[in-house]
Amino acid sequence: MTTAQAKPRFRKLFDDPRWAPALVRATVLEAAHPQVGAALVANSTFVTHPWRRLRNTFDSMRRMCDPDEAVRSREAARLNRLHARLKGTGPDQRPYDAMDPAARAWVLATLFESAVTMYRLSGQPLPHEEIEGLYEETRDYLRALGDEDVHLPPTTGEFWPYYDAMVERELEDTEAMRIILYKLFDHLPAPGVLSGLPTVWATGRALAGPLIGAVTVASLPEAFRRRAGLPELPGVTTLMRGTYLAAGLTRFLPEDWISAERVVEVLSAAPGGDDPASRTAAALHERLRRAGALVRLLSPLPVPEPASPAAPVHSGAEEFFRDVLDQTGDGYLDWPDLAAMARELATRLDLDEPEETRLYEAFAGWWRELQAALDTDGDGRVSAREYASSAPGLAGPALIRVAEVLFAATDADGNGVIDAEEYRTLFRTAFRRETAAAGGAGNTGGAGSTGDKGGAGGADTYDGAAFVRAFVSFMSGRLRSSPFDPLFSQP
Incomplete structure (x- = not known):
């Protein structure tokens, strides 16, 4: 890829709030691939360290979209080394290999398809030329990783039959997919900005967790929902479209309010750090601590009290x-x-x-x-x-x-x-x-x-x-x- 071929379309998705639910959707479709799902369950820290994983994933995606070809090439080499170390045998005794070119092509396919779906669900379907440009960038990613682009069809006209065939024949009801849909958001640990505020976090998670899961399931291809036995609740399709429409309206807010980089840095900031993200997190933490007193009065949720500051962090x-x-x-x-x-x-x-x-x-x-x-x-x-x-x-x-x-x-x-x-x-x-x-x-x-x-x-x-x-x-x-x-x- 030349510098002119850097990823302008994917890059502009980063600061689009609609990309957050679309990325969750893409991750579920990735995890439903047997090889990808097995690699996630055996090697990933996305359940125990989700905020750390979020920051590292965001940094990697940003580097792969950097205008500088040297930055993109260096990150592609790093990803290849990382993937080369992820191989083994899954719970079903089938081998998996994160360097499998067909599986890597599917991961990129889910990102492209989820981006197109994101625009459609939010009432702004992409024109044909934009879809074509986004797809060419997707194929560029595959080339940057050193894989033959034959693992993705050469045109968008051929992509959709490929995508439908993958959904119909290859995807499975994997453990990793179920964890993302039904465990990850229900048990998501508090980010650093909410550490020590269990009531505030538990209240928000109790409301947002089921909503994220329901919206994600409703956005998945119908053929896969039927095969995997994923329930679609009454009215959830309207809720899903409303979620994407509401997220899309935030694009009218000032740019620095919806900076994905700033949001990710605050969510993944280590408590007590002195970098700008940690200082912002500390200020938000103090405000939320005060709000938490009111939430504790109003919330009926039984939340355990935080450990005493004088107690040791770990007891054994x-x-x-x-x-x-x-x-x-x-x-x-x-x-x-x-x-x-x-x-x-x-x-x-x-x-x-x-x-x-x-x-x-x-x-x-x-x-x-x-x-x-x-x-x-x-x-x-x-x-x-x-x-x-x-x-x-x-x-x-x-x-x-x-x-x-x-x-x-x-x-x-x-x-x-x-x-x-x-x-x-x-x-x-x-x-x-x-x-x-x-x-x-x-x-x-x-x-x-x-x-x-x-x-x-x-x-x-x-x-x-x-x-x-x-x-x-x-x-x-x-x-x-x-x-x-x-x-x-x-x-």
Whole structure:
């Protein structure tokens, strides 16, 4: 693709509020593909860490629509490396491979078809030439990923029979699809802006969750709804059209009010960060906290009270296992969980292939170490009970290697210390001024300190020994520290 072939049509969808329900719809259709659905269930963190996943997905889509061809090519290479690592056997014992060209073509097909459907449902059907241009951009994506565009029909006239055939013959009632429709929004964890406000979040989720599910089901192809046994409630078609029409009216609001980038950054901002998104989230959090007092008076929902600020964030190994180690939320620790950690770190640091591969290999070594030490029943995975009974004090050489590789990847200039900018890249916050209370870090650049006495460069630096010590203490469950915790526990 040339620069002139950058994605103007897809790019303008980002700030269109109608794209939000259309993207949910596309994701459901993707998940109904057996290979895509199996890969999501086995490897994805979209249930346990949806806001983190949202930010990473949005950043990737934005890069793939960047006017600079070098940015698009670099992101395509990153996506290919990511997909190449997602292969295995699904719950039905059928193999899946995220690099399967037909499955990848289907993912792009759902985005194109859902965009066209979005305009139609909101009363603004696209003219033929716009549909043609959008479809050519879709095929450009496939070419950018290195796949042969023969996996998508060459013209829109041939696309619709292909799409109908896929819906009729290939899509299935997969576990991933059911999770998105009936579990994800009903159990969606609160974003950082609503952390500590369970009443406000539970009230909004109780209203919005069923609405999103019903609107999404109503927008799916009728043939697939029948085959999958998805119910269509009376009046929901009118509700669906009303939702798209109402979302479309928001395009008349000031542009900075509906900036998708700003919304995503606020929703995925880490609590306590000092970046602009976190400051905005903190201001909204305070306003919502005040509103929450009124909601608690009016809402009949039985919502558990938040934990006391004085209570520890996590009380034991099983809680640490659930909140940090079990990234996919299936109740076990296995390779996809550690791969998800490596993926998040590589994404934050925007690593190139050599550094990314070293990070994955280090995590793979740690998984082998954990499996040998903790998998007592030999089932190839580690349960919360197995972890809790053996994990205290577990910090072998493989975990130390992970810390060393991560430090080297974060230390972008290779000067032996992590400076303020590098620290912010990894943790998305500035150095904190308080001293770490445990883990042997003292005031030597441990997690949560300035690194004033790190012995490697003065104030606002973090030396390798302190970084490794703090990371190993955290990942072995011995020390919970604020900079490392959001890396893996933030929703």
